[in-house]
Amino acid sequence: xxxxxxxxxxxxxxxxxxxxxxxxxxxxxxxxxxxxxxxxxxxxxxxxxxxxxxxxxxxxxxxxxxxxxxxxxxxxxxxxxxxxxxxxxxxxxxxxxxxxxxxxxxxxxxxxxxxxxxxxxxxxxxxxxxxxxxxxxxxxxxxxxxxxxxxxxxxxxxxxxxxxxxxxxxxxxxxxxxxxxxxxxxxxxxxxxxxxxxxxxxxxxxxxxxxxxxxxxxxxxxxxxxxxxxxxxxxxxxx
Amino acid sequence: xxxxxxxxxxxxxxxxxxxxxxxxxxxxxxxxxxxxxxxxxxxxxxxxxxxxxxxxxxxxxxxxxxxxxxxxxxxxxxxxxxxxxxxxxxxxxxxxxxxxxxxxxxxxxxxxxxxxxxxxxxxxxxxxxxxxxxxxxxxxxxxxxxxxxxxxxxxxxxxxxxxxxxxxxxxxxxxxxxxxx
Numbered sequence: 001x002x003x004x005x006x007x008x009x010x011x012x013x014x015x016x017x018x019x020x021x022x023x024x025x026x027x028x029x030x031x032x033x034x035x036x037x038x039x040x041x042x043x044x045x046x047x048x049x050x051x052x053x054x055x056x057x058x059x060x061x062x063x064x065x066x067x068x069x070x071x072x073x074x075x076x077x078x079x080x081x082x083x084x085x086x087x088x089x090x091x092x093x094x095x096x097x098x099x100x101x102x103x104x105x106x107x108x109x110x111x112x113x114x115x116x117x118x119x120x121x122x123x124x125x126x127x128x129x130x131x132x133x134x135x136x137x138x139x140x141x142x143x144x145x146x147x148x149x150x151x152x153x154x155x156x157x158x159x160x161x162x163x164x165x166x167x168x169x170x171x172x173x174x175x176x177x178x179x180x181x182x183x184x185x186x187x188x189x190x191x192x193x194x195x196x197x198x199x200x201x202x203x204x205x206x207x208x209x210x211x212x213x214x215x216x217x218x219x220x221x222x223x224x225x226x227x228x229x230x231x232x233x234x235x236x237x238x239x
Numbered sequence: 240x241x242x243x244x245x246x247x248x249x250x251x252x253x254x255x256x257x258x259x260x261x262x263x264x265x266x267x268x269x270x271x272x273x274x275x276x277x278x279x280x281x282x283x284x285x286x287x288x289x290x291x292x293x294x295x296x297x298x299x300x301x302x303x304x305x306x307x308x309x310x311x312x313x314x315x316x317x318x319x320x321x322x323x324x325x326x327x328x329x330x331x332x333x334x335x336x337x338x339x340x341x342x343x344x345x346x347x348x349x350x351x352x353x354x355x356x357x358x359x360x361x362x363x364x365x366x367x368x369x370x371x372x373x374x375x376x377x378x379x380x381x382x383x384x385x386x387x388x389x390x391x392x393x394x395x396x397x398x399x400x401x402x403x404x405x406x407x408x409x410x411x412x413x414x415x416x417x418x419x420x
Contacts (some may be wrong), residue, residue, distance in 0.1 A: 035394035035404065042396040049294020053323070116324035120293055123326065123420050124400070131395050 005113040006170020007058040008074065012212055013103075013114070013168075014054030015075035018065055019220075020096060021047035022227050026083055039131060040089070046124045053117050066231035070214075070221050077211040078160035080220040084153065087139055087146070091153035093132035098185050099164045101125045102178045112172060133189050140193025147194065154190065155198040162203025163211060244278065251276040253308050254286055260300040261399060264343045267301060271331025274322055283316035284309055289327045291420070292400050329420045341383045346390075346405065346416040349378050380416050382407035390414075 024044035031037035055061040078096055083089045104125055107118035139150040165179040187197050210216075230237060243251070254276060255268030267273045267288075274287035286305055290298045302319040309317045329348035332340075337347035379388040387409035395418075397404040402415040 035396075038398070039394055039396035042400040045294045045296070045400055046292060047294070049290070049292060053293060116326070117293070120323050120326035123328075124292055127395060127418070134395075 005057045009168050009170035010054050010058035012074045014051050014058060015073050016079050017047040017054060018051035019075040020079040021051060022223065023079065023083055032086055043128050043131065050117065050121050066228045070216055070224055072214060073216065074212050074214065076163050077207065077217050078157065080216060080223060081157060081160065082219050085149055087149040087153040090132055090135045090139060091157050093128065094136050094189065095157060095161050097125055097129040097132050098182055101129050102181055103173060106173045106178060110172065136189055137193045140195040151195055154195060158198035158200060158202060159207065163207060163209055166209035166212060168212060247276050247278055250284055250309055250312065253312055254305045257301065257304045257308055260297045264339045265336050269333045269336030269339065271333065272327060282314050284314050285318045285320060287320050287322045289322050291327055329417060340417060344383050344414055346380050346383045346414060348417045348419045351419045380405060382410060382412065383414055384412045385410040
């Protein structure tokens with residue numbers, strides 16, 4: 001494996017972390033209970049820390065976060081999906097943290113440029129995955145209402161999960177092996193939560209690897225407008 | 240073998256004595272985050288600092304404190320480098336650090352056997368299982384106030400990412416637990 005950093009790989013991983021961090025931060029002031037408010041903010045902070053390291057490997061972190069247009073972002077479409085109700089946020093967390101944990105574990109085992117960050121972040125993400133799993137169990141195997149909402153959230157986000165295993169340029173990872181492990185892990189958690197694995201395609205011609213190619217869904221532009229507005233209106237603002 | 244000069248050892252001591260900005264009962268040495276000090280000339284020095292969590296916001300305050308202390312000690316140029324590898328672990332907290340955490344009301348991290356969180360099988364409707372969890376775990380988190388092993392998890396994330404919120408089932412006090420990492 002080469003020691004030179006692939007900027008496109010750093011952007012892909014960094015944008016995943018940055019965008020999901022921002023989406024989770026949207027819960028501040030809105031979470032169902034105070035403990036959850038703190039938990040989601042802490043997960044967002046972990047992801048922001050990872051994003052800062054990764055984007056700094058690709059260029060200037062502030063310029064990359066605040067001054068790029070929508071089509072220049074390389075994040076998965078999954079992480080840009082709106083928080084929805086709490087079940088949607090948990091389903092998004094379950095799908096993504098399971099994927100990110102597998103990917104970081106794979107990168108940490110190698111000797112490439114992402115190994116030091118991956119070795120550190122994989123331990124943080126283990127807590128994110130645990131958090132999402134426990135909430136999936138609680139909501140899925142909860143009341144009729146929580147079960148139905150969790151079922152719906154898992155089904156609606158299912159079509160964004162195939163993209164995660166499209167190979168990323170500059171990343172030497174076992175994509176097929178990771179996809180198999182992801183399907184097994186998600187299937188086991190959903191089963192314990194009395195939920196079924198959603199049916200339907202996990203990708204389509206319209207969306208295969210689309211986020212990684214800079215094609216994003218409708219709400220992402222609005223999210224970026226909010227995320228970038230302050231910096232663009234007041235360049236270099238600080239407090 | 241890395242050789243350390245007497246001055247480097249002295250500067251390492253000073254940098255390590257800086258209190259943690261969020262847990263001021265601990266020094267950076269006790270937290271295990273100062274990795275080394277290297278002289279780069281007569282009055283220029285480089286310090287290796289590792290973050291506890293990748294996104295830990297306290298790293299900037301730590302860097303500024305280290306720079307100030309070493310400048311006061313005659314260093315003209317102080318560079319604090321952020322290093323990620325090898326990844327910091329709660330096992331790097333010294334015994335003295337663990338004792339101070341407990342006295343401060345924070346349950347110290349247990350020594351990790353592996354990496355990552357301790358796997359728990361919790362019921363679907365309640366995040367803590369109290370006695371059941373305790374009997375299943377040979378090394379339970381103890382209440383820092385009364386020492387009881389009967390404690391329950393209230394939230395996996397507490398005032399900072401590195402802590403979980405628990406409650407003692409014996410004395411009923413809530414407390415922070417420094418999570419194993």
